[in-house]
Every structure is written in structure tokens, then in C-alpha cells.
Amino acid sequence: MVTYVFILVLTLASCAAKIMHVQEGGEVELHFSYPCNSTRITLQYGYKAPCFSSNPWSKSMPPNQELEIEDETDDCCIKLTISPVSKDDAGTYILTAYRNGIRLPEYPRIGLRVAYPPRQAxxxxxxxxxxxxxxxxxxxxxxxxxxxxxxxxxxxxxxxxxxxxxxxxxxxxxxxxxxxxxxxxxxxxxxxxxxxxxxxxxxxxxxxxxxxxxxxxxxxxxxxxxSTDQTNHLTSDTVTVNITTTTPDIAESFPNRETEPVEYAESQRSNLQWVVSFTLSMSFSVIIIIILSIKYHHNVKEMQHLKSSLPPKNASQPGNTCLQSPNKCPDESNV
Structure with a gap:
């Protein structure tokens, strides 16, 4: 009884699996270590036939899986890269090592759990x-x-x-x-x-x-x-008509509905520019008239002020007899 319990514990310890989680569409690397003095190693998915064997050499991997062997002196390892991960890649991957035809008791197992969204709606x-x-x-x-x-x-x-x-x-x-x-x-x-x-x-x-x-x-x-397919479909129909038949000039056969709004818009724009130019000219003229009017009234006031400060025309000044009696003054032309 003790012997059976010991064998069961040893089996469970050797078969302990590492669990890895990844999401569908991602990338994951599975590393399997094994003794370097092994004479043969195999890698299998679940309980299916091995997908890789080193002796004799055989490898049958899905397109999204890549296997790489690292056989150094102290540490030997197999690296399995899965990219992109799909739902079907979920499961248990088991590496088994042999020495002289005898399977070694310790072999690594990795359980891959793939999370995926809902399928097609x-x-x-x-x-x-x-x-x-x-x-x-x-x-x-x-x-x-x-x-x-x-x-x-x-x-x-x-x-x-x-x-x-x-x-x-x-x-x-x-x-x-x-x-x-x-x-x-x-x-x-x-x-x-x-x-x-x-x-x-x-x-x-x-x-x-x-x-x-x-x-x-x-x-x-x-x-x-x-939208591109719809445009190409219409374009291809037009090209076929132009190649197989001689079509008249579109500008002569149909009214130019695209250019009429453009000409109308240009006319409206020209009229608007004329109105703006006329309004600015009138405003400028009014401003000039106002300035001239102000200046004119200012000059008139100055003239009135000067006139009020001058003496009257008939006023007499002392010491000037010619102004008082012009007949008494000699004629300068006779001097």
C-alpha cells in the first residue's frame, strides 16, 4: 500500500503542468527544459501523436507555430512560439525525454488557456x-x-x-x-x-x-x-458608352446646369463689390464736405474778428494833416 502511494505521488509531481493564459490573436512562447544527455525528445499536443521528434527527426507543426531548439552544455530547452494564437491552440503541450530508449520520469507539461470573444454575429x-x-x-x-x-x-x-x-x-x-x-x-x-x-x-x-x-x-x-465600388460601376458604364459609340458634345446637347450657378454667383459677387465701393466713395465724399464746411466757418469767424479789430475808414489820426484835409497836401507828382 505504501509503495502504491509513493508511486502515485511521484507521478503527480512529475506530471504537474504549468498553466499559461493568452488572448486569441496574441503571441505566446512555451519553454520546455530537458536533460542535455537525452538521446531523444518528443513534443506532442494532448494525447495526439508527437508533432516533433528528434530521433528519428520529424516535425509536423501548424503554420502559426515555430519550434526552436537550444541545446547548450548546461541547459537544453525547446521554445515553441505560437503567433497568432487561435482558439484551436488551447490545450496541453507535453515534452518527453528519452535516454537509451528509456523514458525519463520527469517531463514538463504546459497547459495553454486561450480567451476569445464571441464568434460571428x-x-x-x-x-x-x-x-x-x-x-x-x-x-x-x-x-x-x-x-x-x-x-x-x-x-x-x-x-x-x-x-x-x-x-x-x-x-x-x-x-x-x-x-x-x-x-x-x-x-x-x-x-x-x-x-x-x-x-x-x-x-x-x-x-x-x-x-x-x-x-x-x-x-x-x-x-x-x-462607395468606391459604386463610383467605379458608374464610371465603367460611362467609359463603355464612350468607346462603343460616338457621343455628341455634352455642352451642346444638354444645358450646362453646373456652370449656371457659378455665373450667377459671380454676378452677385460683382454687384456686391460695386455697392461696397459706391458706399465707401459716398462716405468719403461726405467726410470731405464736412471737413471743408468746418474749415470755411472757421475762416469766416477769423475774418469777422479781424474786421472788428480794425479802425473805421473815416477815422482821423493825430499828426496826419493829409488825412484830415487831402486838398492841403502837395501833389507828389509836382515835387
Missing amino acids: SCEINDDNSDNNAEWLSLHCRAPQGTLPGQIICYQDGMRLPNRNGPRESGGHVRQELLARLDGFVRCCSSTIDHIKEERNCTDWGWDPMSDRIFEDISHLTPEAR
């Missing part, structure tokens, strides 16, 4: 509008549940759509109801609570209310590509 359109609002419709959306808390978000014309109720988990799915308008392309997707996807990355499900078309996957159609 899909929606159903509810035509029964209980709110009696003809501009809005309800979208009943759901997505397979992940290990991370998730939600469903929708965009329309660059704006995030409002929720009619919050996300809830039921039957292995995340369920949520949102409101959408009857105009503008709608795109929906699943997302985590902490990390909300942008509109360009929201590509799980789409709906065009104008044509009433539903798209199960719009990963190939970004918001910019959608």
Missing part, C-alpha cells in the same frame, strides 16, 4: 414595430458565446446604432436587440465589452434597407470600398 429584421415609429426597425442579433464577455454592435452611415436592450447570454449565444433606420447600409459584428470594434472592422453581417438585401459576410466590403 448574425441578425434578423423584425418588421413588427411596437413603438409605432415608421423610421426605425428592430434587429434581433446573436453570436456564439466566447470566453470573454461580449456584445453586438451595429453601424449605419458612420454612426453607431442604439441598443433596444443590453446583451444577454442564453443557450450558448450572446443575444442583443438594436434599432436601425430605413435608410443607409447597416453593418453588425460581435465584440468584447472592453474592446469595441471600429466600423471598418465590423464585417460579420450587413443589410441594405434600400434594396432589402442581406449580406452574411461583408469582410471584403469596407465603408470606403462600398
Whole structure:
């Protein structure tokens, strides 16, 4: 009995696994140490056949996994790099070392736990509008549940759509109801609570209310590509007509509706400039007239002041007999 207990304790100690946690889409490195005097080492995933063997040499790894052997004198190690990590990479990785065909009792195991968000979302359109609002419709959306808390978000014309109720988990799915308008392309997707996807990355499900078309996957159609595709479609039709037929001059066949508003705007601008120029000229003229009037009244007052200070014309001055009796003064022309 004591022997069996000792063997069980030894087995549990040798099989103790290290647990590592990583989120889907990230990168992780798993390090396995083993004795350098080992004659053969293998690496396996769970209880499947080994994906790596050193003797005989064989390696069968997924595309996102890379194996590197570091066999130094004192410390030998295998490094397994997984990037990007996917949900399928979760599990237990076991390294086994052999010496002369005998498996060594101590071998490392690493358990990898991968956290992932809800999977691809899909929606159903509810035509029964209980709110009696003809501009809005309800979208009943759901997505397979992940290990991370998730939600469903929708965009329309660059704006995030409002929720009619919050996300809830039921039957292995995340369920949520949102409101959408009857105009503008709608795109929906699943997302985590902490990390909300942008509109360009929201590509799980789409709906065009104008044509009433539903798209199960719009990963190939970004918001910019959608408008570009419509422009290219119109452009390609125009180019085909120009190549296959001889079209008349558009300016002669149709009225130039684009240049008429421009000419009208130029005319209005010219009239406005004339009015402003005339108003400024009149204002300047009025100012000049006011200044001249003020100066004229000032000069008139000065002249009146000078006249009031001069003596009268018939006033006599002492010592001047010529002024008193001009006939008594000799004629200067006779002197």
C-alpha cells in the first residue's frame, strides 16, 4: 500500500503542468527544459501523436507555430512560439525525454488557456414595430458565446446604432436587440465589452434597407470600398458608352446646369463689390464736405474778428494833416 502511494505521488509531481493564459490573436512562447544527455525528445499536443521528434527527426507543426531548439552544455530547452494564437491552440503541450530508449520520469507539461470573444454575429429584421415609429426597425442579433464577455454592435452611415436592450447570454449565444433606420447600409459584428470594434472592422453581417438585401459576410466590403465600388460601376458604364459609340458634345446637347450657378454667383459677387465701393466713395465724399464746411466757418469767424479789430475808414489820426484835409497836401507828382 505504501509503495502504491509513493508511486502515485511521484507521478503527480512529475506530471504537474504549468498553466499559461493568452488572448486569441496574441503571441505566446512555451519553454520546455530537458536533460542535455537525452538521446531523444518528443513534443506532442494532448494525447495526439508527437508533432516533433528528434530521433528519428520529424516535425509536423501548424503554420502559426515555430519550434526552436537550444541545446547548450548546461541547459537544453525547446521554445515553441505560437503567433497568432487561435482558439484551436488551447490545450496541453507535453515534452518527453528519452535516454537509451528509456523514458525519463520527469517531463514538463504546459497547459495553454486561450480567451476569445464571441464568434460571428448574425441578425434578423423584425418588421413588427411596437413603438409605432415608421423610421426605425428592430434587429434581433446573436453570436456564439466566447470566453470573454461580449456584445453586438451595429453601424449605419458612420454612426453607431442604439441598443433596444443590453446583451444577454442564453443557450450558448450572446443575444442583443438594436434599432436601425430605413435608410443607409447597416453593418453588425460581435465584440468584447472592453474592446469595441471600429466600423471598418465590423464585417460579420450587413443589410441594405434600400434594396432589402442581406449580406452574411461583408469582410471584403469596407465603408470606403462600398462607395468606391459604386463610383467605379458608374464610371465603367460611362467609359463603355464612350468607346462603343460616338457621343455628341455634352455642352451642346444638354444645358450646362453646373456652370449656371457659378455665373450667377459671380454676378452677385460683382454687384456686391460695386455697392461696397459706391458706399465707401459716398462716405468719403461726405467726410470731405464736412471737413471743408468746418474749415470755411472757421475762416469766416477769423475774418469777422479781424474786421472788428480794425479802425473805421473815416477815422482821423493825430499828426496826419493829409488825412484830415487831402486838398492841403502837395501833389507828389509836382515835387
